[in-house]
Amino acid sequence: MSWTDMARNGRILIVDDAMENIQILHQALQDEHEVVFAMNGAKALHIAQTQRPDLILLDAMMPDMDGYAVCRALRESGATRDIPIIFVTALKTPEDETRALEAGAADFITKPVNAAVVRARVRTQLTVKRQSDALRELTLTDGLTGVANRRGFDEAMDTEWRRCARAKTPLALIIADIDHFKAYNDAYGHQAGDDSLVRVGAAMRRAAARPQDLVARYGGEEFVILLPQEDKRGAEVVARKLLDEMAQLAIPHEKSGASPWLTLSMGVASLMPADGLSAGGLIKTADALLYQAKAGGRNRYCLQADQAPTPLP
Numbered sequence: 403m404s405w406t407d408m409a410r411n412g413r414i415l416i417v418d419d420a421m422e423n424i425q426i427l428h429q430a431l432q433d434e435h436e437v438v439f440a441m442n443g444a445k446a447l448h449i450a451q452t453q454r455p456d457l458i459l460l461d462a463m464m465p466d467m468d469g470y471a472v473c474r475a476l477r478e479s480g481a482t483r484d485i486p487i488i489f490v491t492a493l494k495t496p497e498d499e500t501r502a503l504e505a506g507a508a509d510f511i512t513k514p515v516n517a518a519v520v521r522a523r524v525r526t527q528l529t530v531k532r533q534s535d536a537l538r539e540l541t542l543t544d545g546l547t548g549v550a551n552r553r554g555f556d557e558a559m560d561t562e563w564r565r566c567a568r569a570k571t572p573l574a575l576i577i578a579d580i581d582h583f584k585a586y587n588d589a590y591g592h593q594a595g596d597d598s599l600v601r602v603g604a605a606m607r608r609a610a611a612r613p614q615d616l617v618a619r620y621g622g623e624e625f626v627i628l629l630p631q632e633d634k635r636g637a638e639v640v641a642r643k644l645l646d647e648m649a650q651l652a653i654p655h656e657k658s659g660a661s662p663w664l665t666l667s668m669g670v671a672s673l674m675p676a677d678g679l680s681a682g683g684l685i686k687t688a689d690a691l692l693y694q695a696k697a698g699g700r701n702r703y704c705l706q707a708d709q710a711p712t713p714l715p
């Protein structure tokens with residue numbers, strides 16, 4: 403499917419205080435898009451947050467909250483910041499146009515609108531948005547395994563830390579490292595090593611399959627699993643599932659010393675994000691537990707002790 407084809411089926415939010423204007427735009431777009439509408443700024447912000455439109459057509463002049471204020475509010479919220487906005491207005495001066503673009507609009511259409519122009523401008527903005535989304539996805543994904551990369555993990559950790567702190571729910575982390583992977587590469591070759599990394603990444607995704615779970619490749623043969631709203635017992639269940647998944651894969655590793663198969667060692671930790679604690683502290687705790695699992699013989703996980711979590715300095 404081409405970018406232009408993909409741009410045909412987006413959800414468009416039309417914001418205008420006059421029903422006849424909404425009807426004209428609806429008429430122009432309804433064949434190619436799902437159209438929702440709002441007749442004031444507050445309603446527009448609510449729909450933008452809850453229904454996540456792909457693009458917003460925004461009237462500049464509205465009573466109470468005008469288009470510029472709506473535009474600024476959309477830009478301030480992480481959930482709506484990236485939705486492209488096209489201003490639709492009877493104001494035509496270069497100053498009006500500049501003001502709209504400075505408020506964060508992607509484009510500008512003047513009234514009375516022409517249906518073909520509206521469709522073309524909407525398609526263009528949707529195409530640009532789809533392309534930038536795809537590019538962003540690429541920058542957050544590990545090219546070999548298809549799981550998130552270090553940067554993807556850092557972003558998710560930042561978001562989930564703040565989300566769990568607000569919701570007062572725990573956040574769990576598993577750091578997993580393949581055992582004796584250097585010996586594996588030496589014995590079976592780098593290509594076989596790469597193939598195994600792909601299979602391990604897929605096993606992790608099977609073990610941590612909830613929508614909010616995030617699997618990332620943290621370094622060469624080191625992976626992390628971020629488990630929002632999980633305490634350490636929930637994370638332990640995932641770690642056990644992962645040991646099972648690895649046993650089922652049964653990738654031969656004759657030089658391992660820990661097992662005839664390729665295995666993982668893991669550190670499993672969880673804490674309640676709060677003032678005085680940090681995401682870095684959670685990572686350090688899980689990392690120290692991973693080290694214990696390695697020292698204890700590998701092919702196992704070490705779980706955080708039961709006392710109140712005290713992250714390492």
Ligand SMILES: Nc1nc2c(ncn2[C@@H]2O[C@H](COP(=O)(O)OP(=O)(O)OP(=O)(O)O)[C@@H](O)[C@H]2O)c(=O)[nH]1
Pocket residue numbers: 546579580581582583584585587591592593594595596599621622623696700
């Ligand atoms: N094939 C392949 N190997 C990688 C990749 N990234 C890292 N490695 C290898 O992973 C190995 C990691 O070795 P070490 O850090 O010594 O650890 P280990 O041999 O797994 O030993 P333990 O962790 O102590 O069980 C190195 O040989 C790296 O070359 C990769 O993308 N592909």
